[in-house]
Amino acid sequence: MQRRSIVRVTAVLAATALATAACASNKGSSQGQSQGQSGNRADAAAGPPQAGGRLIMATEAEIDGFDPTKNRFDITGLTYAETVYDPLAAYGKDRKVHPYLAQSIEPNADYTVWTVKVRSGVRFHNGDPLNADAVKANLDGHRRSPLTSPAIASISDVEKVDDLTVNVKMKEPWVSFPSYLTGQIGYVASPRTLSDSNGSRNPIGTGPFKFKEWVPGNHFIAVKNPDYWQKGLPYLDEVEYRPIVEVQSRASSLKAGTIDLLHTTDPDTIVDFRKDKKVSFIDDAKSPGEHEESFFMLDTAKPPLDDVRVRQALAYATDRRKVVNTVYAGILPDSTGPFDKNSPYFGESGYPGYDLNKAKDLVAQYEKDKGRITFELGTTNSAKNLQTTQFVQDMWKQAGINTTLKQVEQSSFILNALVGNYDAYLWRQFGAPDPDADLIWWSSATAAPIGQLSLNFARNKDPQVDAALAKGRHSADEAERMAAYQAVAKRFAEDVPYVWIGTTVWAVVSKPKVHGVTTWKLPDGADGIDGLLSGRFLMSHVWAGR
């Protein structure tokens, strides 16, 4: 039986969750396909949307609970939450943040105060009006939350201006703040949900669907909100989400007609369905949204990995394409930095390509100075991750770098990374749509000595990275921001705190009758993001053909 890591420990720090766990796992496959190939087939001549019907979607895991300030929303969590809640903002096809539940989100001149005004006349499912108090209750809840507060630590105060408006005051200019409102932090739950100790199991929002029933481990059902503020939406009368953790069972369920749609990151499932003409298939291999990267994270604070020559040698010794082709069925684009090739922040970083001789040279140089290189190589106890790690371990061995492999249980894995009790870990992270949300993972300010909690897991203190991250946060000039993040990627390429492997691809597969997964409009008339945003889409715009 294959098993993916069930607890994908995620940190919900931005618009999307960042899975800090290593790659999802499944059985390996040895066929390769051309890199980044996408096989999207959906909505060809579907006609006008039809109202009515009910769909069952299978998810790879389950939400812990529906309180945005207390429960961790990974991609699955966001998918569940998006039924009952609306985010204040959403990404458009232009990759800009558009107001969603908010009427407007405007900064002051120096981006130290953001004024968020919500739409008037919107009501929660229990009839309470959506107002400034509700928005303030949510944001204040996040500021108190041990889970979400680190991401918005730059907020100094949330102040009610009038019945529909709040001012969010910042400690520093914060240009990309609205991108945080497109995810967990942007959902507006009823203040009753937040204050009720059982609120996380009986959510009240303004969303397109009303909460009906949740039997953990079995199903979550939400029914159409007839008074939804976006007229004509949602199309469906009812949606049901079922967690089916086992990837093969999930795929079989679609083929057997037990469910109507599913999402997955399993390479073998993706390869299988890409060829299957009986289903609609959408993946985000070419979507401009940011993707999570898989990589080996190095603890740069301790020898031998504190020496840049060793880290560079690891990069030169890693044949990324071979790993991706062998372990991930060839469907993951191999990555050379924190941003994938479709990202606007991507630039040629000069990250080392596979070159065994260069790796051997660097190893020889190091060994002459400091002796043999040995360290521990860690991964979680999932089959796929073990496969990847063993494969890479062997590549490194060919360059003369000896490692001992250690499998660590998931929550210990994360704790070890936090306190620096590791050398090199296979990791998956950095999928925030705006790289500003990755600041807390990369900044020197969050790098603590070994033994203390350090969100900068690699403990990589780099003044050039800090300067670029600050520019990215403070500058309103898009070109300047892009240059800043490209500079970050460049520094990572030279300094190699991370040995990159591949980019995570999400796919949504459905029966042909399911439409509207990627074709939707934002309330202001703009087109929604083209494709999936790290596996996310809006169920309110999905409809079922007859």
Place this chain on the structure above:
Amino acid sequence: MSARFLLKKLVQLVPVLFAVSALSFLLLNLLPGDPTVAIHGPTATQESRTRLRHELDLDKPLPARYATWLGHSVTGDLGKSYVSNQPTTEALKQRLPVSLELLLLSQLLALAVAIPLAILAALRPNRLLDRVSTGSAFGLLAIPNFMLGVLLIYLFAVRLHLFPATGYTRFTENPAENLRSLVLPAVTLGAAELAVYLRLLRTDLIATLQEDFITMAKAKGLPTWRILLRHALRPSTFSLVTVAGLNLGRLIGGAFVVEYLFALPGIGALTVESIFKRDYIVVQGTVLLVAVAYVLANFCVDLFYGFLDPRVRHARA
């Protein structure tokens, strides 16, 4: 059945349950990992982690936590999930019917096929039917249940669309769908049991059929079916009943896999989910439930011996 016999068995239950709960509590707490990471994620500060550990009583010594838990659980309060805040008893109530139904169906299925087949095979040992059924039984034993499950899903759900591939419909919602959703899991889980029961009963029956009292019955001219069902079957089911009781542990283990494979919201699935989330309280509840079920099932088996053979009831040993 004497009240004394019952009472003696019941009293024996208490220390067993106590030992099981204490050991499982200890074992769970030896597991690596930290629930605060699972609940608050990596970004939480040391202070909020410490606060959470305090709220969850994780900063108290193990015996004190066990004592608190034991005190509450005696009154029926098994605590609340760290992660979802759901009371454990509520979660167990939601999940138990699924697992019970699955176990019951798989056992019934296994026995319903095994008993008649064993009788027929014992009647003419080493003939065609006996050989075929023995061979198939070995085959079924050799296939691991996750493999059989995948095969059944492929054949009966994906290809033939006869049964749903995954999922569970509640009996109260739709009894027919409920049965349909459990056919494949029950077959998957029951297949290996079927093989064991078949082999066991066949061997015992063959032995019984060579006893003097059977020869006697034959000499009296009783019809074969009557000899088999009235005289031979009952004394031959001793090992079968024993194994069926002991098998419950194995079945529950198998149910963990089967529930995962078929996405059934049973006790097994709950335990696996909770272990991965380091949700100790819920795991403790499920372990206790399974232990109690196991002990009670074997208690019932003991009672059943008394029914099968009156000598057990009167034995003073």
